Structure formats: C-alpha cells, structure tokens
Amino acid sequence: MPEGAPGTHSSALHPQAAQSGSAAETFYITAAIDYVNAAPHLGTTYEKIGCDVIARYNRLAGKEVRFTMGSDEHSQSVERSARARGMDPEAFCDEQAQLFQSVWAAMDISPTAYVRTGGPENSKTVNQLLARIHERGHIYKGWYQAWFCPSCEQFYTDKELADKSQCPVHGKPLEWIEEENYFFRLSSFQEPLLAHFADNPEFLTPEPRRNEILNFINAGLADISISRGFSSWGLPLPFDPGQVVYTWIDALPSYLTGAGFSNGDGSFERFWPADVHVIGKDITRFHAVIWPALLMAAGIPLPRQVHSHGHITLGGERMSKTRGIFIDPMQLVGQFGSDAVRYVLMAEVPFDRDGDFSIELFIDRYNADLANDYGNLVSRTQKMVARYFGGRVPALGPTTDLDREVAELSREAFVSYCSAMERLDTSGAIAAAQRLVGRANRYVEEAAPWKLAAAQDPRLGSVCYTLLEAIRISSILLVPFIPEAAGTVLAQLGAAGSQSGTTLEQAEKWGLLTAGAEIQVGEILFPRLDRAHVLEQNVPAKK
Numbered sequence: 001m002p003e004g005a006p007g008t009h010s011s012a013l014h015p016q017a018a019q020s021g022s023a024a025e026t027f028y029i030t031a032a033i034d035y036v037n038a039a040p041h042l043g044t045t046y047e048k049i050g051c052d053v054i055a056r057y058n059r060l061a062g063k064e065v066r067f068t069m070g071s072d073e074h075s076q077s078v079e080r081s082a083r084a085r086g087m088d089p090e091a092f093c094d095e096q097a098q099l100f101q102s103v104w105a106a107m108d109i110s111p112t113a114y115v116r117t118g119g120p121e122n123s124k125t126v127n128q129l130l131a132r133i134h135e136r137g138h139i140y141k142g143w144y145q146a147w148f149c150p151s152c153e154q155f156y157t158d159k160e161l162a163d164k165s166q167c168p169v170h171g172k173p174l175e176w177i178e179e180e181n182y183f184f185r186l187s188s189f190q191e192p193l194l195a196h197f198a199d200n201p202e203f204l205t206p207e208p209r210r211n212e213i214l215n216f217i218n219a220g221l222a223d224i225s226i227s228r229g230f231s232s233w234g235l236p237l238p239f240d241p242g243q244v245v246y247t248w249i250d251a252l253p254s255y256l257t258g259a260g261f262s263n264g265d266g267s268f269e270r271f272w273p274a275d276v277h278v279i280g281k282d283i284t285r286f287h288a289v290i291w292p293a294l295l296m297a298a299g300i301p302l303p304r305q306v307h308s309h310g311h312i313t314l315g316g317e318r319m320s321k322t323r324g325i326f327i328d329p330m331q332l333v334g335q336f337g338s339d340a341v342r343y344v345l346m347a348e349v350p351f352d353r354d355g356d357f358s359i360e361l362f363i364d365r366y367n368a369d370l371a372n373d374y375g376n377l378v379s380r381t382q383k384m385v386a387r388y389f390g391g392r393v394p395a396l397g398p399t400t401d402l403d404r405e406v407a408e409l410s411r412e413a414f415v416s417y418c419s420a421m422e423r424l425d426t427s428g429a430i431a432a433a434q435r436l437v438g439r440a441n442r443y444v445e446e447a448a449p450w451k452l453a454a455a456q457d458p459r460l461g462s463v464c465y466t467l468l469e470a471i472r473i474s475s476i477l478l479v480p481f482i483p484e485a486a487g488t489v490l491a492q493l494g495a496a497g498s499q500s501g502t503t504l505e506q507a508e509k510w511g512l513l514t515a516g517a518e519i520q521v522g523e524i525l526f527p528r529l530d531r532a533h534v535l536e537q538n539v540p541a542k543k
Helices: 015-019 042-060 076-084 089-106 120-135 186-199 207-218 247-251 254-258 267-271 281-298 329-336 338-348 359-389 401-422 426-447 449-454 460-478 483-492 531-537
Strands: 026-031 064-072 113-116 139-149 154-156 175-184 240-245 276-280 306-309 312-314 355-357
Touching: 026 042, 026 267, 042 064, 042 276, 042 306, 042 312, 042 329, 042 338, 042 426, 064 089, 064 254, 076 089, 089 113, 089 329, 113 120, 113 254, 120 139, 120 247, 120 254, 120 281, 175 240, 175 281, 186 207, 186 281, 207 281, 240 247, 247 281, 276 281, 281 306, 329 338, 329 359, 338 355, 338 359, 338 426, 338 483, 355 359, 359 426, 359 449, 359 460, 359 483, 359 531, 401 426, 401 460, 426 449, 426 460, 449 460, 460 483
Parallel strands: 026 064, 026 276, 064 113, 276 306, 312 355
Antiparallel strands: 139 154, 139 175
16 A cells, blocks of 8 residues: 655644754645636635635744645536536636636635646646556446436435435436446455555544545445546546546546646655645545545555545535525625635634534624734734833833733643644634733733833833733734734734744744834724624625
C-alpha cells in the first residue's frame, strides 16, 4: 500500500514546529471543487472560507502554503445549464468560472491555484493518471446498468434506493443508464483501504464520518464506471478517445494538478501528499474510498487527511442550489463586509457538523463579538492611549496580580487556539481568541483607568500597556478570520507594521510592544447593527 515519506512536509497543523525556523516546511490544503451550473450559495462559501482560514493560520505559523480550489465543469448538470441558456458548455464554464472567482475574491479567499477541470494542466494530469492506472491493469471494459442522478453525478444501485423514482440527495428524478464503458477495479482495494484506515486513525475526520465509511467499505466494494459513451462533454479517455472521462474521475485529480503534478518543476514532490482535503459530507465516499483507491492503483501517496464538514441549514433545511434553498453570499458581503461574513460563519457553524443560519443569528453574533467586544475594546483603548499618553505606547509602571492575570490568560488562549486549529476546530479557535478579548474588556472595568488617571496613579501606564498587548495578541489570533480588520489594527499598533509581517510566534510572547511607539486611532471597525432596521431590509433566502 503506497504511502508518502514525510520528508520536510508537515503531517499536521503544528505551529510550534514552524516556529523552529524550518523554511522548507510546507502545508497543502484543498477545498472541494464546485459544479458551476449555478452561482455559489452560502453553503459552498462556508467551506471555502474555512479552508482559507486554515491556510492563513499555517502562513502565520511560518509554513509555505498551497491552497487549491477550482471548478468542476464536465458534469451533466453543467452541460444542461449551458444548453438551457443557449450557450456552448465551454463558453458557459468560462463565464461561470469568472463568477465563482469573483465571489471568492469578495470573501478575501486567496487560493494559490484555481484548477478548472477542463483546463490544459488538469487534462495532462488526468491523462497521465489514467494511463498509469490502465497500464497497471486496474481498468477494464464492460457493460454498466444503474440509476443515475444528473444533479450529483452519482450512480445508485437498487439496494441504495428506497425509492427508485428519485435521487435520495436531491429528490429529483433518476435516469436509467445502460451502456458499455470502462470500469476501475475498486473491489480490489477493499483490504488495502481497510488497512490504511487502521494504520491512520486520523485519515478521515470527524469520527462519525469515519465510522460511516468503514461500514460502507466493510459491506463490500463494487467496481465503478469511469467513462461515458452517452455524452461528448468531457475529457477524452486517453486510451479510448471515443468515450469521455466521468466527471468525478477528472475532478479528483485536480488536487494533484494544484500541487503541480504535471509541471515537472519539483513542486509536486514538495507539496504532495496533501495535508488535508476539506469536503462536504455528501461527497465523503468519493474522497475517502474512490480517490485513495485510485491513488493506490497509480502508486501515488495518499493525502494525510480528509476532513468532512457538515452543511449549513436554513430553517432546518440544507442549503442547495439544486433545490433552490440558499442565501446570496454577495448580498451579505455587500451589506456587512467580508470580515463579518467570514467571522460569523466560522463562529456559528462548527467545521465538523451541521449548523443553522439566519439573519437574526448573524446580527446577534456580529453585535456581541465584533461590535461590542473586539471593536469596542480596540476603540476605547486607542482613545485612552491618545488621551493619557499622547498616542504613544506607555512605559510600564507598577503591576498587580490583576495585570499579570491578563498576561497569563493570553498564553492560555494561545495554546487553546493552536490546539483548536490543529484539530480544524475553527469555532473553537475563535472562542479561544474571544476569551482574551472578553477578559480584556472586563479588565478595563476592574482596573478603571479613568480613576487612575484622575489620581495620577503611575499604574495607569501598566493598565494601558496590558490592554494594548491583549489587543495585539488577540488581533494576531483573529487574522485568519477577519484579515482586513485585524491587519488594520496591527498596523495601527505598529505591530510588525502590517498583517503581512505578522507571525503566530508573536502571539505567544507577551510584552513585544515598545514604549514610546506611536499608536494610531482608527475608525470604528464594526459599527453596531440596528437589529430591527436590518431585519426590515430583509436579506432574503431564495426559495
């Protein structure tokens, strides 16, 4: 069973390892590539934001990061959407790929590679991969009969269907397909897959998804069709151009393409195997069964982890373009800004289970965490430093146990934050950062700097310094989630000058601000939302 040698490649999210100064350490994360038959909804956006947060965290930890996203273009649903608009599928995909990338840019999502399955680089990857698997004897030709859902591009056997008239995922009519095409010997990899799961307990997370897939594998694996003869929309099969590659078989190799598989420049050897594939739970079988089996068949190392997140629901129903239940992410960004959307989604929806969304929830979380806590702490501290110390970092005066308690809590928050991020627990990481923010806000009331100023108490300098340090550290921890606002605050503090010069190591150390350094007073970061007014505007769910 093939496995990759770790070399200098990161096997997990280990910030302490990055801090040791190994310039060669890398981190590779991928998001699921998207069908481009319709515009992105908030559910797809949630996944991409989560991946971007993890990528930014690893950059803070000093790693060289690759982050791949892309568009899945050869599905029957994409072709049908194109025909419905009177467009050639390729021209339609060009237009849709631009739309998707514009949404990701608006969300401050920054992939290092955007792979289009129909692009020349991915075509090279698919050809090389399938030719290698074919040469090794893992592909054969035969007749295929099954129920097919054009929306999820998945075939179903009779035993998987309680109702043969509709797809169990989309609730749409199924089609009966019967044709001669090519098969991959998935059944040959049942035992190797089980062995890999046993040897690598963290290969598939979270645990409920791991158990589900193990049950599926243990029930027996059937060979799968990897080509289509009834359609001409797709990449030609390298060893039989009369058929096209099944969309999932040209989509999964996009992760290799994003790592430079066909470039020949050495980047693939540096970044593969991927540290983590992040996917939605409905496509776990493709990524945790079919994909590793294909890689085994080709003799390519397996990804270190597949993380299967839950879905965002709207009023208890899963958001879905196909079923017409979604919220327009661009409308949210237009109203509230990308930082707010990124933060609320990551704070409210754990990255390993389903979570419900509503505008009411959005307003309440925004006001509580961003306006009242973080934004208010930054604003009131900057103004106090401007008033009492002429906008300069004060020198430390006498300190008390209260001051030292805040410093100690910052170290605890840092450890909790890193531990959460290593587990891909984005909401837990936010909670750790907010512990420090919340403690600093309570500290303001307990230390009462306005009373110290009136009494000309020399401890005033220690209190304001403590608050500035709490802001500096919490802002670093929040950079992956609210990059624009946190980067602005760090620049105002003169902390490394800007977000780009900030490192995670700086958040571990207390007392890095220099007495006498200039502190700028900025605009209000997150103006409080008027709940009634926002609800009147009614950012609607499209139903």
